[in-house]
Amino acid sequence: xxxxxxxxxxxxxxxxxxxxxxxxxxxxxxxxxxxxxxxxxxxxxxxxxxxxxxxxxxxxxxxxxxxxxxxxxxxxxxxxxxxxxxxxxxxxxxxxxxxxxxxxxxxxxxxxxxxxxxxxxxxxxxxxxxxxxxxxxxxxxxxxxxxxxxxxxxxxxxxxxxxxxxxxxxxxxxxxxxxxxxxxxxxxxxxxxxxxxxxxxxxxxxxxxxxxxxxxxxxxxxxxxxxxxxxxxxxxxxxxxxxxxxxxxxxxxxxxxxxxxxxxxxxxxxxxxxxxxxxxxxxxxxxxxxxxxxxxxxxxxxxxxxxxxxxxxxxxxxxxxxxxxxxxxxxxxxxxxxxxxxxxxxxxxxxxxxxxxxxxxxxxxxxxxxxxxxxxxxxxxxxxxxxxxxxxxxxxxxxxxxxxxxxxxxxxxxxxxxxxxxxxxxxxxxxxxxxxxxxxxxxxxxxxxxxxxxxxxxxxxxxxxxxxxxxxxxxxxxxxxxxxxxxxxxxxxxxxxxxxxxxxxxxxxxxxxxxxxxxxxxxxxxxxxxxxxxxxxxxxxxxxxxxxxxxxxxxxxxxxxxxxxxxxxxxxxxxxxxxxxxxxxx
Amino acid sequence: xxxxxxxxxxxxxxxxxxxxxxxxxxxxxxxxxxxxxxxxxxxxxxxxxxxxxxxxxxxxxxxxxxxxxxxxxxxxxxxxxxxxxxxxxxxxxxxxxxxxxxxxxxxxxxxxxxxxxxxxxxxxxxxxxxxxxxxxxxxxxxxxxxxxxxxxxxxxxxxxxxxxxxx
Ligand SMILES: Cc1ncc(C[n+]2csc(CCOP(=O)(O)OP(=O)(O)O)c2C)c(N)n1
Ligand SMILES: [Mg+2]
Numbered sequence: 137x138x139x140x141x142x143x144x145x146x147x148x149x150x151x152x153x154x155x156x157x158x159x160x161x162x163x164x165x166x167x168x169x170x171x172x173x174x175x176x177x178x179x180x181x182x183x184x185x186x187x188x189x190x191x192x193x194x195x196x197x198x199x200x201x202x203x204x205x206x207x208x209x210x211x212x213x214x215x216x217x218x219x220x221x222x223x224x225x226x227x228x229x230x231x232x233x234x235x236x237x238x239x240x241x242x243x244x245x246x247x248x249x250x251x252x253x254x255x256x257x258x259x260x261x262x263x264x265x266x267x268x269x270x271x272x273x274x275x276x277x278x279x280x281x282x283x284x285x286x287x288x289x290x291x292x293x294x295x296x297x298x299x300x301x302x303x304x305x306x307x308x309x310x311x312x313x314x315x316x317x318x319x320x321x322x323x324x325x326x327x328x329x330x331x332x333x334x335x336x337x338x339x340x341x342x343x344x345x346x347x348x349x350x351x352x353x354x355x356x357x358x359x360x361x362x363x364x365x366x367x368x369x370x371x372x373x374x375x376x377x378x379x380x381x382x383x384x385x386x387x388x389x390x391x392x393x394x395x396x397x398x399x400x401x402x403x404x405x406x407x408x409x410x411x412x413x414x415x416x417x418x419x420x421x422x423x424x425x426x427x428x429x430x431x432x433x434x435x436x437x438x439x440x441x442x443x444x445x446x447x448x449x450x451x452x453x454x455x456x457x458x459x460x461x462x463x464x465x466x467x468x469x470x471x472x473x474x475x476x477x478x479x480x481x482x483x484x485x486x487x488x489x490x491x492x493x494x495x496x497x498x499x500x501x502x503x504x505x506x507x508x509x510x511x512x513x514x515x516x517x518x519x520x521x522x523x524x525x526x527x528x529x530x531x532x533x534x535x536x537x538x539x540x541x542x543x544x545x546x547x548x549x550x551x552x553x554x555x556x557x558x559x560x561x562x563x564x565x566x567x568x569x570x571x572x573x574x575x576x577x578x579x580x581x582x583x584x585x586x587x588x589x590x591x592x593x594x595x596x597x598x599x600x601x602x603x604x605x606x607x608x609x610x611x612x613x614x615x616x617x618x619x620x621x622x623x624x625x626x627x628x629x630x631x632x633x634x635x636x637x638x639x640x641x642x643x644x645x646x647x648x649x650x651x652x653x654x655x656x657x658x659x660x661x662x663x664x665x666x667x668x669x670x671x672x673x674x675x676x677x678x679x680x681x682x683x684x685x686x687x688x689x690x691x692x693x694x695x696x697x698x699x700x701x702x703x704x705x706x707x708x709x710x711x712x713x714x715x716x717x718x719x720x721x722x
Numbered sequence: 723x724x725x726x727x728x729x730x731x732x733x734x735x736x737x738x739x740x741x742x743x744x745x746x747x748x749x750x751x752x753x754x755x756x757x758x759x760x761x762x763x764x765x766x767x768x769x770x771x772x773x774x775x776x777x778x779x780x781x782x783x784x785x786x787x788x789x790x791x792x793x794x795x796x797x798x799x800x801x802x803x804x805x806x807x808x809x810x811x812x813x814x815x816x817x818x819x820x821x822x823x824x825x826x827x828x829x830x831x832x833x834x835x836x837x838x839x840x841x842x843x844x845x846x847x848x849x850x851x852x853x854x855x856x857x858x859x860x861x862x863x864x865x866x867x868x869x870x871x872x873x874x875x876x877x878x879x880x881x882x883x884x885x886x887x888x889x
Contacts, residue, residue, distance in 0.1 A: 257740060258743070261743060265795070266794075266795040267740075269740075271739075286795055290793075319798070320735075320736060320796055320798040321795045444789075444793060445789040446786060446789035446790045446792075449782060449785055450786055
């Protein structure tokens with residue numbers, strides 16, 4: 137038996153280091169003071185002091201999604217833990233590996249409504265992949281190692297470890313991580329061989345095939361994107377990418393049809409509607425992608441690669457499920473495809489591409505430029521063009537600007553694009569950008585923001601300053617909660633209830649007050665200079681891009697509509713008013 | 723829409739704090755039905771509990787329920803007894819009846835037919851213990867109603883596969 141010579145706090149820190157953690161995003165408080173004491177005594181772990189715990193979780197998400205590593209958060213009990221809930225839910229929805237260490241009142245006080253006590257495991261049970269309350273010292277090393285295993289294996293997700301103060305202060309023995317398989321949690325990695333054979337057979341019989349690529353490919357690691365790219369090119373089939381999958385397949389590839397879904401591209405959505413064989417790689421048939429389920433890709437046979445069996449047949453029945461890690465299954469598919477004797481019908485494929493080119497010819501992302509006001513689409517397009525070829529990472533907030541960023545910014549690689557997809561959390565982008573910048577200090581990291589979202593975690597401006605993180609906030613400032621305004625215009629008779637922020641801060645002065653550089657563009661001829669200056673500035677910058685106030689985001693599939701009922705631009709009205717079923721949808 | 727089906731599912735889980743809350747939270751959070759749910763430790767040496775849950779839903783929902791249960795970290799195995807093969811289901815109820823005279827005699831006579839045992843009696847009441855299928859218990863309780871049914875406590879269904887294989 138090892139000697140009990142370490143405190144619980146030291147064990148926690150040792151475990152973090154043993155799992156390769158270099159950075160912890162956190163905020164102190166009474167219950168976690170012992171951990172802060174242990175942090176004080178070491179140099180291996182860097183602590184980033186946030187300004188609100190909600191920011192810490194998004195930072196850990198940005199860190200995790202841009203590196204493929206587990207992001208780590210440290211917060212105190214009670215309000216520290218409850219402030220983390222939004223970020224945990226966000227990480228759960230988008231399958232981001234995050235470990236959140238929460239302080240807890242000492243074990244003998246649990247259940248007594250002690251000061252800063254909250255039922256953290258109870259509150260976070262539905263918004264974590266798993267959580268632990270450590271009640272015995274001897275469990276601590278195992279729980280720490282298990283937390284890492286659970287957070288990063290299978291479908292990644294957030295894990296909470298709730299740490300009572302007496303455990304943190306008590307003495308115990310540390311055991312390092314071992315290779316013993318988990319008692320019960322062993323997600324499948326390789327897909328069933330027969331299913332793989334069936335899948336390639338089906339792929340080869342396709343006349344109108346389509347790859348439907350999701351964030352699972354990115355979660356699987358960069359190798360998965362490479363294999364996917366090889367497979368797509370080998371087949372010659374078109375590929376569409378979800379919001380979470382952007383970068384998993386190079387946007388510049390002629391076989392890339394761009395993003396699909398509610399604000400997806402015309403060609404992507406129509407190809408989805410008309411395809412006869414769909415190869416879903418790590419996507420989950422989210423309602424933002426499928427539109428009206430009853431009319432979703434009605435004529436296709438569906439192959440679905442997913443590491444999470446509960447994603448299969450959840451919304452859309454599939455014909456060939458392949459349960460396993462995207463990278464591994466893609467490797468299996470590549471082998472089987474190369475060994476296949478049957479050849480796809482090249483003539484049918486050529487006809488399919490001809491059809492797709494026709495749809496592409498609609499040029500659905502075209503927009504009317506203006507000489508007097510900056511069009512938001514134009515601003516993002518210029519940002520893209522001016523950062524092309526640079527080492528750049530993009531985060532976003534939530535709203536129209538997020539959709540325009542997804543449409544006009546093109547990603548060639550995975551892990552370059554961080555956005556809150558599943559939960560749609562306003563306030564994600566600034567802290568996420570800070571987390572990305574911590575992991576990539578030399579890179580250009582830009583939060584493409586809406587002015588309303590940006591205010592939701594504005595306190596983190598000073599975190600960036602404290603750690604010399606030169607993040608750039610590119611605010612698409614339309615003074616409106618633009619996405620809300622758009623829905624009110626299109627669905628609620630133009631009754632703009634509470635979607636205008638009548639008192640916004642002066643973002644340039646705000647930047648200066650927080651020791652950021654503040655820049656502003658209000659006219660189209662100022663835009664390029666501001667973008668150049670933003671990139672050239674060494675420190676953090678807010679670029680307040682004052683844009684056309686009432687621009688709408690198109691294409692748009694109105695809620696409850698099908699892919700082939702898309703609105704292409706402001707001059708198009710929906711053929712039928714949105715149905716009652718559509719109106720209740722979010 | 724496809725037909726709703728009733729399935730009996732056995733779930734082998736770590737006997738640890740919060741595991742039942744996870745299972746119940748899963749059902750309530752995702753809007754699945756629970757007709758009955760029982761839990762008790764079945765293997766003390768390995769700290770394993772067995773949960774038997776009876777649920778209803780379309781085949782797609784039933785598949786979802788099983789996949790969702792299976793991905794909970796402390797869950798070892800999920801077996802859908804309804805489709806895995808023949809199995810037996812039992813439930814136990816304690817039924818209190820307050821009756822005198824003819825009704826008292828009648829309640830005893832019915833208990834006898836149902837093989838229920840009187841495990842407590844006073845001058846004006848009985849507590850019957852009855853086990854069997856859910857339908858049988860329903861029928862028994864239904865017959866006791868007019869005779870002076872006072873109180874019912876039921877365990878919910880426990881189930882096990884027939885034959886020699888374990889879970
Ligand atoms: C925390 C949170 N609250 C509310 C919403 C609902 N919502 C979605 S988009 C949006 C408006 C966002 O406005 P802004 O950040 O200015 O972006 P824009 O749409 O104008 O580009 C709102 C309120 C949300 N997604 N997240
Ligand atoms: Mg706005």
